[in-house]
Amino acid sequence: MHSQLIEHIFAISERYRLTVRGAINASELGIGAMHVRSLKIIAETPDCTANHIVIKLVRDKAQVARLVKELLNIELIDKNAHPEDKRSQILTLNAQGKKLMKQLQHAQEKIQRQMLQGLSAEQQQQFEDIAQHISLNLMPSKD
Amino acid sequence: MHSQLIEHIFAISERYRLTVRGAINASELGIGAMHVRSLKIIAETPDCTANHIVIKLVRDKAQVARLVKELLNIELIDKNAHPEDKRSQILTLNAQGKKLMKQLQHAQEKIQRQMLQGLSAEQQQQFEDIAQHISLNLMPSKD
DNA sequence: TGCGTAATGTTGATATAATCAACCAACTTT
């Protein structure tokens, strides 16, 4: 059985996280991996709400609320009233957030080049497809 | 670029962790994913030391020291003097630890069957090989 | 239209995991 498989997955996840952190001086900004992931979701989602982030990250809404609050505090994002639902706010990157997002993108591209080194395009695609398959297999079911 | 790739990796890692946790009633025992990983390392390593766990998990030795201490406190492992190095202790699973290890193995086999469902043996092997390749690519270098 | 339920978000409290620094004893190298 592939008991080593999950250790490789853990290793990739942990090292990627550490590498991104180092690359953007996360400590200086007082943000961590989860802040970064939230920023990415806000960047790529029109009309992004906290609830959307909860769904995407599969996280407790309390936790996401705190992440959003922290991003507002360090002025990387703005929030605006939802046009239709008074409970919600629309989250967007502000100028500073967009700037950081660019830096982040450079860092992540570099890391991805490193991680995918020595792999053919076909292998990369296969790996991504299987990773998606596995992650869906592990999706918490509703029943 | 495969910016979704790392999100799949994160998803697999996080869901696996949660699933194992649930499967062995980790909260009852007061242990978490890192305890479990440490137990596995102790189980499969003759003459296991805390330092060996540090190397395997790529973790701060302070953290591993605390993990080991907690495992000693809940009486899943024993420690014995190292025959040659007074600084070290040899860690081993005791009867209770071995029992839990069996439970854990059942749980992990089940989860792995779930995660690998719908994948051919060849795909599984390819995925594991590429995962190992990627994790080595991300290994922190000494220079 | 009013009521009950669900959804969105917030806050407090607590638990798990991780990191940095300083320290001690033991081992290795010079």
Added chain:
DNA sequence: AAAGTTGGTTGATTATATCAACATTACGCA
């Protein structure tokens, strides 16, 4: 013998996660 390194411990702090309770708003149904 002294200096440097290693294995481990502890305190302090930070990051991440989860549970529970709550308030407000939205929705569905009788």
